[in-house]
Amino acid sequence: MKKAVQFGAGNIGRGFIGALLSQSGYQVVFADVAEAIIDKINEDKTYTVHVMDVDCKDQKIENISGVNSTKPEAIDEIASADLVTTAVGLVILPRIAPTIAQAIEKRMENGVKEPMNMIACENAIRGTSQLKKAVYENLSDAGKAYADEYVGFADCAVDRIVPPVKSENFIDVVVEEYFEWDVEKSGLKGEFPQIKGMTLVDDLMAYIERKLFTLNTGHCITAYLGNLRGIPTIDKAIADEEIFGIVSAAMKESGDGLIKKYGFDPEKHAAYIKKIISRFKNPYLQDDVTRVGREPLRKLSPTDRLIKPMMTAAGYGLPVDHLVIGAGAALHYDNPNDKQSVELQEKIGAQGVRAAAAEITGLTDEGLLDAIVAEYEKLN
Ligand SMILES: NC(=O)C1=CN([C@@H]2O[C@H](COP(=O)(O)OP(=O)(O)OC[C@H]3O[C@@H](n4cnc5c(N)ncnc54)[C@H](O)[C@@H]3O)[C@@H](O)[C@H]2O)C=CC1
Numbered sequence: 001m002k003k004a005v006q007f008g009a010g011n012i013g014r015g016f017i018g019a020l021l022s023q024s025g026y027q028v029v030f031a032d033v034a035e036a037i038i039d040k041i042n043e044d045k046t047y048t049v050h051v052m053d054v055d056c057k058d059q060k061i062e063n064i065s066g067v068n069s070t071k072p073e074a075i076d077e078i079a080s081a082d083l084v085t086t087a088v089g090l091v092i093l094p095r096i097a098p099t100i101a102q103a104i105e106k107r108m109e110n111g112v113k114e115p116m117n118m119i120a121c122e123n124a125i126r127g128t129s130q131l132k133k134a135v136y137e138n139l140s141d142a143g144k145a146y147a148d149e150y151v152g153f154a155d156c157a158v159d160r161i162v163p164p165v166k167s168e169n170f171i172d173v174v175v176e177e178y179f180e181w182d183v184e185k186s187g188l189k190g191e192f193p194q195i196k197g198m199t200l201v202d203d204l205m206a207y208i209e210r211k212l213f214t215l216n217t218g219h220c221i222t223a224y225l226g227n228l229r230g231i232p233t234i235d236k237a238i239a240d241e242e243i244f245g246i247v248s249a250a251m252k253e254s255g256d257g258l259i260k261k262y263g264f265d266p267e268k269h270a271a272y273i274k275k276i277i278s279r280f281k282n283p284y285l286q287d288d289v290t291r292v293g294r295e296p297l298r299k300l301s302p303t304d305r306l307i308k309p310m311m312t313a314a315g316y317g318l319p320v321d322h323l324v325i326g327a328g329a330a331l332h333y334d335n336p337n338d339k340q341s342v343e344l345q346e347k348i349g350a351q352g353v354r355a356a357a358a359e360i361t362g363l364t365d366e367g368l369l370d371a372i373v374a375e376y377e378k379l380n
C-alpha cells in the first residue's frame with residue numbers, strides 16, 4: 001500500500017486532500033502540531049466527511065493515523081512515504097521545511113532509490129516551489145543532489161470550500177460537493193500518482209490564476225463587504241443584492257483580464273463564475289466572513305487575489321471599478337482576533353490610508369491608488 005504524509009490535519013487536510021488520498025488507497029499519516037487532533041485520529045482511526053450540498057452524503061475516511069510533526073517520528077514517516085502533501089498555510093511552509101529536509105537526508109542515507117513527490121496544497125501561486133526553496137535551504141550538498149534526482153516538487157491549484165465545523169466529533173468535516181485539484185505534471189518524479197479527483201496538467205499557471213482570481217477574489221470581496229454590513233456568513237452576504245452585484249462585477253472584471261491573458265473561452269468562463277457564485281450560496285457551509293477574509297495583508301499583497309487581477313485587467317486597459325471597491329472594503333477589515341487585521345488598522349492609523357495602501361499593495365499606479373482610497377472613504 002502506498003503511503004502519504006499529509007502535513008496539516010485541518011479543514012483542507014482532512015476534508016479534501018487527506019480524504020482523496022485515503023479514498024485512492026493510500027495509507028494517510030496526518031502530521032500536525034495540534035495534539036488533540038492527532039490523538040483523536042490515532043484513537044478513532046476514522047472520521048467522516050459530511051458532503052453537504054444539493055445532495056448530501058457521508059464518506060467514512062479510513063487507513064489513517066497521526067503524528068506530531070515536530071517529533072522525530074515524523075521524520076521516519078516522511079522518509080518512508082511515496083507522497084507528501086501539505087495544507088498548513090503558506091507562512092507555515094518554511095517551518096516544516098527542516099523536517100522534510102531531514103527526511104530526505106535519511107532516505108538518501110538509507111539508499112532509497114524510489115522517487116517521492118511533494119505537493120503543497122495552499123492558496124498561493126506556486127506554493128510547492130516556495131516549499132522546495134525552503135527545503136533546499138536545509139539540505140546538504142549531497143542531499144540536494146539526491147533530491148534533484150529522486151524528489152519531485154509539483155505545484156498545484158486546490159479548490160474546495162471547507163469551513164471549520166462545530167460537530168459532535170471534532171475531527172469530522174463538512175464540505176461542499178465540488179472540488180478541483182490540478183497538479184503540474186512536470187514537477188512530478190517517477191510514476192504519476194493515481195489519485196481519484198487529481199487532474200494532471202501542463203499549463204498550471206492558467207489553472208492557479210483562474211481559481212485564485214475568480215473564486216478567491218469573489219469570495220474575499222463578499223467577506224469584506226459582508227463584514228462591513230455586519231453580516232456574519234458568506235451565504236447571507238451574497239444574498240444581499242448590492243453585494244451580489246459588486247462581487248459578480250468584480251469577478252467579471254478579473255475574468256476579462258484572465259480571458260485576455262490565457263485565451264479562456266468567454267462563455268465557459270462566465271459559466272465558471274456562475275457556478276462559483278452558486279457555491280457561495282450553499283447554506284449548509286455557514287462559512288464565516290472572518291474565515292474567508294482572514295489575513296488581509298496577504299490578501300492585499302501584490303500577487304494575491306485583489307491586486308494581481310486588478311493589475312492584469314488594468315494592464316489590458318479593461319475596467320476594474322469593482323475590484324477597486326473590493327480593495328477599498330478589504331482596507332476596512334477590522335477584526336481584533338486577526339493579527340494581520342490589527343496590523344492593517346495600525347498601519348492605516350499611523351500612515352494614513354493612502355500611504356498604507358501603497359505599501360501593502362505595492363501599487364505604483366497613482367490613479368488606481370486614488371480610486372481605492374476614494375472607495376475606502378465612500379465605504380466609511
Ligand atoms: N479551507 C478551505 O476551504 C481551503 C483552504 N485552502 C488552503 O489550505 C491551507 C490550510 O487551510 P485550512 O485547512 O482551512 O486551515 P486549518 O487552520 O483548518 O488547518 C491548518 C492545519 O495546519 C496545522 N499546522 C500548523 N502548523 C503546523 C506545523 N508546523 N506542522 C504541521 N501542521 C501544522 C494546524 O494545526 C491546522 O490543523 C491554507 O493554505 C488555505 O489557504 C485552500 C483551499 C480551500
Ligand SMILES: O=P(O)(O)OC[C@H]1O[C@](O)(CO)[C@@H](O)[C@@H]1O
Pocket residue numbers: 123158159160161162215216219220291292293294295
Ligand atoms: O485560505 P485563505 O487563502 O485565507 O482564503 C480563504 C479562501 O480559501 C478557501 O477556503 C478555498 O479556496 C475559500 O473558501 C476562501 O476564499
